[in-house]
Amino acid sequence: MTDTDTPGTGAENAQEPPSISAFAPDSREGEKTSESWFDRLRHAVGFKPTGSLREEMEEALEGDGAATAFTAEERLMLRNILKLRDVRVDDVMVPRADILALDVDMTLGGVIGAFRESGHSRMPAYRESLDDPVGMVHIKDLMDLITGAAMANGDIDFSKVDLSLKLADTEIIRSVLFVPPSMPAATLLSTMQASHVQMAVVIDEYGGTDGLVSLEDVVEIVFGEIEDEHDEDEAPLITPEADGTFLADARADLEELEAALGMELGLGDGHDDVDTIGGLVFTLLGRIPQAGERIALPDGLAFEILESDQRRVKRLRVSRENAAAA
Template sequence: MSDDSRQTPPEAAGRGLSHWLSHFLDRLGLRGGGTIREDITDALAQGSGQLADLSAQERAMLSNVLSLRERRVGDVMIPRADIIAVPADATLDEVLARFRTAGHSRLPVFDDSLDDPRGMVHIRDFLEFIAGQAKAEPTTGLSEPALHDLAAVDLTRTLADTKIMRPVLYVPPSMPAVDLLVRMQATRTHIALVIDEYGGTDGLVTIEDLIEIVVGDIEDEHDLEEAPTIAPEGEGRFTADARATLDELKQATGIDLSDDPVAEDVDTLGGLIVTLAGHVPAKGEIVAGPGGLSFEILEADQRRVKRLSIVQRSSADEDGDRPAETG
């Protein structure tokens, strides 16, 4: 028996994909002396005329696929502060209300806190349980079953009692995003909790988050159009979500903080402000920033800044604040 016959399905699939990509490069005349990844990356970077048949969107997606293995779970996860979850002792009525406001089909379930996860509840399992409790029975002589008796559903029953929770995956933030995508496909589990080195919950990743790395944002009929994370409010003034990135700050104000030491280990405005202040500032507090920026906290709690106002001083204002030189 040949070695090929002993290949596992993933190995065979990988070899088939490699052969297809090699053939693809040969047809385009892009086959060089490097690896397939290097050849495609170089062709995309050089804007090769051989790729003219590919649209801008196709080239972007191909580039995103190649960069997928460089992305870590920690780069794409929903931070802990933004996780919408339910406690295991929540009543069915409370779970129903949370599903209505969350806009998600899956919710993590925890005991005492997010650091003690129990699994997740899927809205389909939840509705199936409710329908089962409503006990719709066919009526003799009628072709259609009787209407569900929702009054028979005990909405004070706890989620833990229903036994409808499903397991979730637990992964470290350093795990490559592509490895998590493969694992989700293999286990048919579309939600993972990101666990830090101490066993605490650091964030959450869904399969949709991973697919969006390649294809961009996916919105369905229930997604609301989001307001800009940084919105102008007049000359030199902006309101912003604290989750806005420093790249978005640069686009809005033209101020690039990427080389500023204070922004070396932060990605968001909230992180920048906490770093500058040395604590989580309270509502109404003003924090001076680099580049002639100042930040006024509009909304915050004990754990994080939520919304803020940005004031960008002009060069003339900055010069006026400096003491005059004496001759």
């Protein structure tokens, strides 16, 4: 990744992304420029044209010839590229509840601690609440500020660094993009490349902060999870217990829960937009439950809330009522 973002001092310097209409995800221009490349691909898999270029490629990747022309990883990436235009920003964003951010009233000492705890190289900054984002801070700029102050007289003396200085009084806050949740991820990728800004705050229809997206989040749509030497292996979101129950992080996908249980939840109509266990609990109750509450599902499952706060469910236990009765 490049770090060529332009430093700013607040929201007034944040760069607004180009109009969505300026980027046409359904344009055929990209297909025209890649036609000769696709002809070679089509020839390699022995596929004869029958429909649109996109349909031809999708069918070619499912054909027997694709297995010999491409590795499994290459086929997966090509499929992901074809799906990219259907992915929206809200499909890949970090939800508001999981955003780790910096208050502009934090001291430099506090900012250093926040970066150490988060493990991120970039963090968004806000004034008073997440609904007033003013930009983002890159750890490289923070280190440059600290070492610059320590070497003011030539020698390195970190005692000269004023760690009580507030973030708002520095000039290390860079611009971010502000985008709607409905923006196509491909549009955001193009905007980030053009603006050299690698972080976007997702703003909902009421002007509040809905989520956060980095360039890495978008790139991972095609290449899968990208980890560096500082990324730690995450614990599984759903773990089986000896008594037959499951401990689950509320962020776990419903598909992951179904795989663990070996059954479909059979939620019926009205739950098509629910993706996570926490989202399902909120949809069923219409509110955030407190720790200790128990929710019974029609198919014999029960959710016991183990941890929650005012904004979301965090952890819960999943059990089969019929198994417990047996």
